[in-house]
Amino acid sequence: MDKRLYQLAEQVGVALKSRALMLATAESCTGGWIGAAITAVPGSSDWYERGFITYAYVAKREMLGVKSKTLQKFGAVSEQTISEMVAGALAASYAHVAVAVSGTAGPAGGTPEKPVGTVCLAWAIRGGEPIVETRHFEGDRDAVRRQSVERALVGVLELLGAG
Numbered sequence: 403m404d405k406r407l408y409q410l411a412e413q414v415g416v417a418l419k420s421r422a423l424m425l426a427t428a429e430s431c432t433g434g435w436i437g438a439a440i441t442a443v444p445g446s447s448d449w450y451e452r453g454f455i456t457y458a459y460v461a462k463r464e465m466l467g468v469k470s471k472t473l474q475k476f477g478a479v480s481e482q483t484i485s486e487m488v489a490g491a492l493a494a495s496y497a498h499v500a501v502a503v504s505g506t507a508g509p510a511g512g513t514p515e516k517p518v519g520t521v522c523l524a525w526a527i528r529g530g531e532p533i534v535e536t537r538h539f540e541g542d543r544d545a546v547r548r549q550s551v552e553r554a555l556v557g558v559l560e561l562l563g564a565g
Contacts, residue, residue: 466490
């Protein structure tokens with residue numbers, strides 16, 4: 403396990419557990435890597451409730467309630483879709499906090515508007531408005547995915563005021 407990601411996951415765990423909160427993840431381009439980083443930490447079952455790996459449009463619709471209209475109009479890599487993904491993760495779980503990630507990790511799939519390395523992330527606390535951002539990460543597929551996981555974990559800490 404990547405030392406930096408492990409340390410971040412550990413910090414996320416401390417922040418969540420000290421607040422008696424549970425986390426859910428909704429992942430597309432990271433394919434479960436956020437969940438893997440979290441569950442590498444012993445005792446993570448105390449603060450990690452579940453993860454959704456929703457790579458295909460149908461999975462985003464069925465598991466997270468992302469609207470077909472949103473996917474058709476904006477695509478999977480959009481702030482509109484990621485906002486619905488993070489809300490869906492909270493709605494389909496017992497978690498108090500959620501993080502969602504969708505992006506184009508490459509090497510193919512980029513467009514002039516959304517080049518390879520474009521990643522949308524969202525964080526939300528149940529009952530609150532989601533925080534959404536779009537990042538552009540450099541590097542190959544693995545590097546883009548790793549940076550996405552790191553940003554997702556840092557964002558959870560920021561959301562909780564622990565970052």
